[in-house]
Amino acid sequence: MAPTVNDSINELLDVIRDGAKASSDRSIEVLNLFRRLTLDSILRCEVGLDHSSLRNPDDLFLKHCKGVIEDTTKMPWLYLLGFLFPTLHSVWITVYRSLHYIKFNPVYWLEDRMREVIVMRRENKETRRPDLVQQMLDARFQADSFKDIEEERVKSDSSRGNTLRSMTNEEIVSHALLFLLAGYETTSTTLTYIFHELSQNPHVQQTLRREIMSVLPRGYCEIAYDDLKKLTYLDYVIWEALRKYPLASSVTARQCVHACNIHGLHIPEGMLIHANLWDVQYDPRHWGDNPHEFDPLRFLPETRKTRHPAAWMPFGAGPRSCAGLRFALLQLKMVLAKVLRDFDFQPSKTLTVPLNLVEGATIMPADGLNVSALRRASAMSELGCLRRMSSVLSMSDIAGLNVGSRRASLAATESDIDNESNASGSEDMDMDANWKGYLARRRSSRKNSILDDEPTQESIHDIRRASITKGIEMLQVKSIHKGINMMRRASCGTVLEKSTGFAKRQPSSVVSPVLRQKEKDDSDAKEKLHASISSSQTEDTAATVSNYLRSKYGKRRASALPDLESVKEFAEFNPMQDLVMKSREQILASLPLKSSGDASKCPEMCARLYKRRASG
Ligand code: HEM
Structure with missing residues (x-):
């Protein structure tokens, strides 16, 4: 399931990026986006429909699912009657069905589609796949255990006694419909509340992002199930959102x-x-004096132990509690981990707090939720990761490049450098085309099938290899400027400066004096390099470029965080931050360092500061 959900989330990242770009204050309406995401995931995992309402906002499944949920907000009287007079449930169901003649009921449309899929799957044995519908098709029960629901059938066929039976198509249709609607609506609304709280509580968002980055640093494309288990603060954030909503x-x-x-x-x-x-879930006896505050630390293990077990039950309780709990939590965690790595969320200007809630099948924000999504400089989507890998891995080839023979291209003028930036755009497009081509091929191969092949390790490997080859090609066949440009991009967590064309680090609050000196030396080296390129001193420039690139990027691993950020993010997240920083300062002070160049000679410091991986 996780790879299937991963696919949908990758699409979500693209849609958020495009949606935010299209708006002046980078705001996007997320409730609708999350509904499209959860619909795609549940359809893929439940019935094997390869579906993308994220790409197609006019999708019919989306339209009808929305219709069902909207009906629950428009006809509360019918639901209320159902609750008040449950013994008359058959009357309420008849009323509900008859309303179809006055107004089209979207439930029927969804039921028909489910029926088509299930009949087709039952008849065509080759369409087996590991999803929920398959499990229902394969399930066998003692006929007796279905007395309640199948009373008529079992009675008339009593000679069969204890024979096993499978689920009927209609049973599977109604279960599938329940899972579809439950999976579509609840998780998306929960995500909306979580993003609302994160945008209102930047410190929580920051702490959560640090945790995510420490477990899943840049360069990780797919999120493994085991990694998610390490994200404890993420659990607290989700649990707290489910408590508050x-x-x-x-x-x-x-x-x-x-x-x-x-x-x-x-x-x-x-x-x-x-x-x-x-x-x-707002009772001060369980949640303290300020239950309206969003405080994930309420769920620290020691606090949890002292609380009544039924004080928190957003998924219900007992044997009939939510059947999709694990799936919902998996999806929530994956979405948050991936989206927060790439985007920073802030309240949009049009947002009114508190949210205006409306009651239907669930309690949801009546007007959706607008938040501003700011793409982080270090954003590392799957495509970005591939690009970066190709850039970094190509470094082994740059050492072999005959830099001297490229004098002509090194004698670049300022306008050449600008052109180069444009050219890098076309490289981006090439890589995008690679990736999009791969997705298109995958889609078209499934066009006439309801089956969705899971992405195999091989397919992922293929696209990676293609990107790496492309990167190497760029470096060898075209000009060295493109190589330089790729190296620049390899350094994530940086902003590109158009005027000089070189990367400049964001100022860092937790940087030791030696690291600062190193940064200064770096930027001096960059300026020198740029000056020599601009003034066309070709022989010197070739040597400078070559030395600079080798010393700066040659040994960096694709999955490594940039050195400063790695230390910073790790240390900031770690509650022992002060101790770590102090002990590091002490070590630095005790070292006989005169310049940052000496630092590289000191193995202890290298180990502590420069080569540490965030995942280490
Ligand atoms: C954050 C997301 C979710 C929340 C808060 C939630 C909440 C609930 C609650 C409160 C119930 C009633 C439990 C009871 O009466 O004790 C329920 C039942 C159910 N939920 Fe969920 N749910 C979520 C996600 C999902 C998902 C993703 C699925 C399916 C993939 C799902 C499928 C179901 C089903 C089938 C039932 C009926 C269980 C039964 O009657 O035995 N839910 N859910």
Whole structure:
């Protein structure tokens, strides 16, 4: 499942990027986006439909799912009657169905599509795939265990006794529909609330991002399931959002089976009981004096231990609690981990707080949610990662380049450098084309099939190799400027300065004096390099470029964080930050260093400062 969800999230990243670019304050409406994401994931994981409502906002599945949820907000009287008079449920269902003759009911459209898929999957044995529908098709039960729902059928066929039976098509259709709607609406609304809280609480967003970056540093394309388990603060953020917004509280009703007394309150048999989750999850007895505050640290293990187990139950409780809990949590974690690596979220100018909520099947923001999505300089989408890999791996080839024979191209004028920036755009396009071509081929190969092949290691490997080859080609066949440009891009966490064309680091608050000196030396080297390129001193320039590139980028690994940031992010996230920084300062002070050049001679410092990987 994780690779399938990964695919959808990669598409989401592109849509966020494009959507934010198109708006003046980079704001995007995320509720609708997340609905499209969760719809795509659930359709892929549940019924094997290769679907992309993220790419196609007019998608019919999306339209009808939205229609179902909207109906639940427009006809609350019918749902209320259902709750008040549950024994008359067959009447309410008939009323609901009859309304179809007045107004088209989107549930029927979805039911028909599910039926088509299931009939087709049952008839065509070659369409097997590891999804939920397949499990239902394969399932076998004791006929007796279905007495309740199949009473008529089992009675009339009593001679069969304990024979096994499979699920009927109609049973599978109704389960599939339930999973589709439950999976589509709840997770997307939860994501919306989480992004709202993150944009309102920048310190939480920052801490969470640091944790994510420390476990999944730049260069990681796919997120492995095991890595997600290491993200504990991410868990706290999700749990706290589900505490503050128990959006599915309206579906936690139970019917009393035996009359009983609870704390003196008599509950007769057959009575419908509804847990008021909003009261429970804001109760100061469990959550302290300020339950309205968004504080993920409420879920620290020691605090959790002392709390009543039923004080938090956004997924319901007991044997009939949410059947999609694990899937929902997996998806929430993957989306947050990937999106926060690439974007910084802030409240949009048009946002009004508190959110205007509306009740339907779930409790959701009535007007969606607008947030501003700012792409981070270090954004590392799958494509970016491939680009960077190709840039970095090509370094082994640059050593072999005959720099001297490229004098002509090194004698570049200022306008050449500008052209080079444009050319780098075309390289980007080449790489984009590589990637898009690969996706298009994958899609067209599945065009007439409902089957979605999982991306194999091989296919990922192929596209990587293609990008690397492309990068090497650029360096060898074209000019060295393009090589330089690629090396520049290899240094992530930097901003490009158009005027000089060289990377300049963001100022860092936690940088030791020696590291500062190193930065200064770096920037001096860059200026010298640029000056020599501009003044066409070809012989010197060739040597300078070659030395500069080798010393600066030659040994960097694709998955490594830039040295300064690695140390900074690790240290800032670590609660031992002060101790770490102090001990490092002490080590630095005790070293006999005269210049930053000496630093590289000191193995201890190299080990501590320069070669540490964030994942180390
Ligand atoms: C953050 C996301 C989600 C929340 C907050 C949520 C919440 C709930 C709640 C409160 C219930 C009622 C439980 C009870 O009565 O005790 C429920 C039931 C259910 N949920 Fe979820 N859910 C989420 C995601 C999902 C997903 C992604 C799926 C499917 C893929 C799903 C499928 C179901 C199903 C099938 C039931 C009915 C279980 C039964 O009656 O036995 N849910 N959910």
